[in-house]
Amino acid sequence: MKHLNSQPGVYCMNRGWRFQRNDATVFPASVSHDAVYGFSKGGGAKGPAAPDCDDSGWERVNLPHDWVTAFAPHPEGRPSQGYKDRGIAWYRRRFVLDTEDKNSQILLEFEGMSCDAAVYVNGTLLRHSFSGYNSFAVDITDMANFGAVPNVVAVRIDASGWEGWWYEGAGIYRNVWLVKKPAAHIARNGVYARPVKKADGRWSLEIQAETENSFETEQVFSLRAELFSPEGESLGTDGIRGTLGGYETAVNTFRIEAGSPRLWSPETPVLYRARVTLDGPCGTDYLEVPVGFRTIELDSETGFWLNGENRKLKGFCNHQDHAGVGAAVPYSVKEYRIRKLKDLGADAYRCAHNPDPEILDICDRLGMLVMEENRAFSSSEENLRDLEGIVKNARNHPSVILYSVFNEEPLQGTGKGRRMAGRMRDTIRRLDPDRPVMGAFNGGYMEEEGAATILDAVGINYNPARYDDFHRKYPKIPLMGSETSSAFMVRGEYRTDREAHLINSYDDECAPWGNTVRDAWRMIAERPFVAGTFVWTGFDYRGEPTPFVWPSVATFFGTYDSCGFDKDACWYYRAFWKKEKRVHLVSPWESGKEPGEPVRVQVISNCSRVEVFAGDTLQGSLDIDLYGQNELTVPYSGERLTAVGYADGKEAARDVQEPAGEPAALVLEASQPALSQGGYEAVCVNVSLVDEKGHVIPNRDMEVRFSVADGELLGVGNGDPNSHEDDRGPCRRLFHGRAQAIAAAGEELAFGKKRGAITVTAQAGALCASIEIPVAEAAYIPYLPAVEEQAVEGWGMYYRLLDEMPKVGETKEANDMNSFEPVEFMGNPQPQLSEQQDKFGWYRTRLRLGASDEERYLYFPAVLGRAWIFLDGRAAACKEAPGEAHMVVRLDGVPAGEHILEVVIQNVNREWLKAGILAPVALRTGKPGE
DSSP states (O other), rough: OTTTTSSSSSSEOOEEEEEEEOOEEEEOOOOSSSHHHHHHHHOOOOOOGTTTTTOOEEEEEEEEEEGGSOOOOOTSSSGGGGGOOHHHHHEEEEEEEOGGGGGGGEEEEEEEOOOOEEETTEEEEEEEESSSSEEEEEOOOOGGOOSSEEEEEEEEEESSSSSSSSSOBBBBOOOEEEEESSSEEEEEEEEEEEEEEEETTTTEEEEEEEEEEEESSSSEEEEEEEETTTTTTTEEEEEEEEEEOOTTTEEEEEEEEEOOOOOOOSOOOOOOOEEEEEEETEEEEEEEEEEEOOOOOEETTTEEEEEEOOOOEEEEEESSSTTTTTTTOOOOHHHHHHHHHHHOOOOOEEEEEEEOHHHHHHHHHOEEEEEEEOSSOOOOOHHHHHHHHHHHHHHHHHTTEEEEEEEEEEETHHHHHHHHHHHHHHHHHOSSSOOOEEEESSSTTOOOTTTGGGGSSSEEEEOOOGHHHHHHHHSSEEEEEEEEEOOOOTTOOOOOBTTTOOOOOSSOBBBBTTHHHHHHHHHTTTTTEEEEEEEEEOHHHHHHHHOOOTTOOOOOOOOTTTTTOOOTHHHHHHHHHOOOEEEEOOOOOOTTOTTTTTTEEEEEESSSSSEEEETTEEEEEEOOOOOTTTTEEEEOOOOOEEEEEEEEEEEEEEEEOOOOSSSEEEEESSSSSSSTTTTTOOOEEEEEOOTOOOOOOOOOOOOEEEEEEEEEEEEOOOOOOEEEEEEEOSSSETTTTTTEEEEEHHHHHHHTTOEEEEEEEETTTTTTEEEEEEEEOOOOOOOOOOOOOOOEOOOOSSSOOOSOOTTTTOOTTTOOOOOEEEEESSOOOOOOTOOOOOOOOEEEEEEOOOOSSSSSEEEEEEEEEEEEEEEETTTEEEEOOOOOOEEEEOOOOOEEEEEEEEEEEEEEOSSSSSOOSSSOEEEEEEEETT
């Protein structure tokens, strides 16, 4: 995750991508000798990986992007993936680097692509990532073009397989950045700021800085570390001077005394900043990281301690998708979700089962303790490299308190699993010696030869009856409920109907391996040695529709539904985890029932006693069991149903349910008051159908049509796990009176071309409502513009000059690698033609045209000498004047496919005896002159 001014030279690459879902190969179409020879060379990849691939007919997309949301579910699909197809696709983007960047390191940073991704730059494969969740960087310094020739990054994503047993989406679903650094610079994730509490209770900050030299010339530099308060005041510095030899790396350590800083906690998430600055002859580089002063401890008898205070971890496990947008969740929507969890009293978040750099940033700011989880359980070289990346990204975040190296692995209780876990733990400890390393076990934790005995802590998934057994056998190993509950519930449903795939809201049902909400928390709360819980799950997610199969396409586990609307389960956690007294009625107290019809009413409360009234008639006085809660049956009367909670003999809380009337209005609420300029944010707009008193009507599920003025509709949802409606809208049926649209600012508002607000409108029949969300002026990380113009590359120049016009259009022998020598057009005429009066130079390349509905033409910006251009042996353009001029070749009617493009230039200049092609040739869309 990048922040403005946290480091220089950062550009966002999220806009201007071309996308096509296909499985095009990078191999040449022919296996002739010349085709094989060309592919075997640097930059020789073909197809969509080639710089000259014509992608003008591809779809334009911005990131984050999950292509799976465009598809409808079908019964032959994988249940774990929400019954949706995934497949293989390509992304391409062109960009230009200034000539001044030649002496800079150039990095492309990818925060996440699902799943198997191959990254090509200018036709060369630079990285193959086998995980869809880990962030990584590609150093393109050596392969980059500088000046007029665009660079082309092409990414092939193969999502035909899977990494997880949940909805994973597909595509470049997180941010992409380009970072320019001077020759001597701070390495990516190269600053580690480690707070140390000393014996006298005061603090110091140990800062480790890794520096690099990306070029062969020795670099003299100065390095300075500095600590800043939350208000920006400098609190101390340390520094050195040094030298980096060619291509050398070095690590330096600094210490700054911090005294008695304010401590970070979920209640007071106070963030300091550490900055390391490198000044060298080629420029200045710096990197700023968050610092949170806090202590953590896991004790096998008393559980978790933060800043010397004992507390239960009250957490949720969460997958990463959200209604409407799939896995491509904008930063502000992630923040909305974490705020919803905090509203329940939660203080912990398990990244199940993969890391996300944005989540850590949000949890730092909002105050949420994080279990950072590794995806693949393996001690292979590839996986340990990914694990190092996870740790380097996480170790500066005060929110991160734990690393988990696996989840429910078959090898967890074996000697193999122990050796693997030990190597992974050691990898983590070398980079971060302070945070415990654990695994999430669903068995195998009692075996002495298994991974439990080599890790710092053990998490048990479900089966809370084994907590006591484990603690008796291993009294020195800290323990937590790493995954608990797996209770089922559908928002707004109060009767289980298995044929309709609906489950009631009374906390009656859970997975065979799980527990109800109440039983799961009781088992944690009553055991001091259990450090806390991570409930499965905070939100519903696509896929894994346990306990059902088709036509259910999403899970039933969530405490919130997939939009973030409350299920009744939310109120159990508010009662368990929050101090404020509260009471909540669980019942279908709605119009349409017969008078006297018995209604099941459950009361959720942390008061000592609750009275329930129908109208003014007392229906029952209940002594509340916090972990059990209470319920009663109330005859339906059509009157108001009221629960009054008492504490210390006084009314402390009240909840009222009233049968809703006829539809009167749509009410819209936004998840945030404003959007900021920059194009990084989105807003969730929640719509409710209400009667004239403002009561939500749960049984009139009308279709709502959404529209966004001056903005973009990213997706729609309603929290129904059985819905097959289009995620991308614009229509969605209400589900028990509610639905959601996710919207973003349009181009003009997002980038300050005009001021104002987006307007989201919802219409259902005759009802219509709108809400304005202003777009506030803000500074933001700049974007590196995408270039639509495609460079025509791969030129060769005939190995000798000719005395007459060559025979163009003839087929070159397949084994002829040397008649045409590679040539680039970089601003100067070719030296072969200099001083060669009346000689002919012959140029040749292959022009690859894709299918496109747009008009296209070839543009030669600067040609010197008499010139003829031929396409497939036929004359396409000519220039008689010997001076420098541009040339245009229209491509109207030229079919898609591969064509031979040839240029012949005669040096007929009398005053300046030079000739040639002076600048890169471009394939453009549109009409010449536009």
